Amino acid sequence: xxxxxxxxxxxxxxxxxxxxxxxxxxxxxxxxxxxxxxxxxxxxxxxxxxxxxxxxxxxxxxxxxxxxxxxxxxxxxxxxxxxxxxxxxxxxxxxxxxxxxxxxxxxxxxxxxxxxxxxxxxxxxxxxxxxxxxxxxxxxxxxxxxxxxxxxxxxxxxxxxxxxxxxxxxxxxxxxxxxxxxxxxxxxxxxxxxxxxxxxxxxxxxxxxxxxxxxxxxxxxxxxxxxxxxxxxxxxxxxxxxxxxxxxxxxxxxxxxxxxxxxxxxxxxxxxxxxxxxxxxxxxxxxxxxxxxxxxxxxxxxxxxxxxxxxxxx
Numbered sequence: 001x002x003x004x005x006x007x008x009x010x011x012x013x014x015x016x017x018x019x020x021x022x023x024x025x026x027x028x029x030x031x032x033x034x035x036x037x038x039x040x041x042x043x044x045x046x047x048x049x050x051x052x053x054x055x056x057x058x059x060x061x062x063x064x065x066x067x068x069x070x071x072x073x074x075x076x077x078x079x080x081x082x083x084x085x086x087x088x089x090x091x092x093x094x095x096x097x098x099x100x101x102x103x104x105x106x107x108x109x110x111x112x113x114x115x116x117x118x119x120x121x122x123x124x125x126x127x128x129x130x131x132x133x134x135x136x137x138x139x140x141x142x143x144x145x146x147x148x149x150x151x152x153x154x155x156x157x158x159x160x161x162x163x164x165x166x167x168x169x170x171x172x173x174x175x176x177x178x179x180x181x182x183x184x185x186x187x188x189x190x191x192x193x194x195x196x197x198x199x200x201x202x203x204x205x206x207x208x209x210x211x212x213x214x215x216x217x218x219x220x221x222x223x224x225x226x227x228x229x230x231x232x233x234x235x236x237x238x239x240x241x242x243x244x245x246x247x248x249x250x251x252x253x254x255x256x257x258x259x260x261x262x263x264x265x266x267x268x269x270x271x272x273x274x275x276x277x278x279x280x281x282x283x284x285x286x287x288x289x290x291x292x293x294x295x296x297x298x299x300x301x302x303x304x305x306x307x308x309x310x311x312x313x314x
Contacts, residue, residue: 088307093118096301096310097165101292107195108290109169110299118162125157128306129168129279129291132298136291138279140168143178146265149258153177158275166275167196171288173278181272184260186233194276203264205230208254212263213247223247230255 092115099110110129114122130137142155155177160166174192179185186200203211205227213223223243230236235256243251253259264270281289292299300311 085308086306088303088305088309090122090303090309094122094124094160094301094309096299096312099292099297099299099314101290101294101297105288105290106171106193108171108288108292109167109195110292112160112166112168112301114160114162114164116163121159121161123157123159124166126304127309128302130300130302131292132300132311133293133296138170138281138291140277141178141280143180143275143277145180145271146182146261147175147177147179148261149175153179158277160275161273164273164275166277168277168279169195170279170281170291172280172282173276178275178277181274181276182261183264183267183270183272184257185272187235187257187260189233190235198276199272200233202233202260204232205236205255209250212254213250220244220247223250 095113095115097111097113099108101108112124124140125142127140128137129140140158143158144153144155147153153176158166158178173179174194175188181198184202185198186202188194189198189200206224209224209227213220223246226236226243226247236251254263279291281291283289295314298311298313301309303309
């Protein structure tokens with residue numbers, strides 16, 4: 001029995017010597033357990049570690065919702081229920097002013113303003129307006145800086161200069177395109193309804209007569225007297241029967257939107273500081289489809305990278 005005990009002790013000593021020879025307490029295996037690890041990503045603690053599978057479940061590519069080939073192309077603006085979200089570089093440069101939403105959806109709109117300190121034009125085409133409460137989203141379209149009636153107007157990105165604003169209406173444009181207000185757009189109120197109404201800042205009929213009728217005015221007193229009665233930014237429908245042929249031709253050539261643009265487009269004060277933008281929302285029956293709730297609404301504006309520019313609640 002005593003011999004067996006010494007034999008067992010000898011085996012333990014032999015194993016101890018081998019352990020010392022292979023590194024002993026400094027060997028890496030001394031610090032690793034068979035099943036437990038410390039995951040840095042979990043901030044400490046331990047968990048049971050299983051071997052990783054040598055295969056991938058599903059597609060090896062991971063794509064975000066709305067992306068294509070890994071490119072960032074969200075289908076709609078993200079919604080932030082309780083936080084402002086990733087902040088745009090245009091934060092505090094571009095802001096939402098207010099919105100109007102009521103039973104008459106034709107009058108529904110929201111205002112976007114650019115600070116005087118913007119430092120240059122801001123391209124808002126491709127930005128997204130969103131209702132955080134309903135999930136409605138619309139992308140700001142292109143527009144025409146100087147539209148012409150009776151033609152297909154070419155469009156370009158909408159640039160807001162420092163101090164500019166945009167009135168973004170939910171419905172269809174009465175002109176068929178988004179546009180910038182100018183010295184002559186007041187004439188458009190004659191045949192179409194705009195909300196808010198376009199400013200009436202056209203040159204007066206009497207001033208136009210003085211500028212473009214020339215010396216003939218001194219000999220055509222009936223024309224001069226009549227022009228004094230014509231309201232600003234209004235085409236005198238029908239005119240008067242006792243007007244001369246040249247006076248009637250003047251009315252046709254100058255006292256309308258296209259005629260006004262033709263002679264004033266080069267004026268230093270021609271362009272206004274407000275864009276009229278139309279989102280084109282409509283129902284199947286052709287009526288304007290509401291974008292905003294009438295109360296308890298959260299209006300959000302995202303830039304082209306879907307970073308939050310501004311938001312407000314009502």
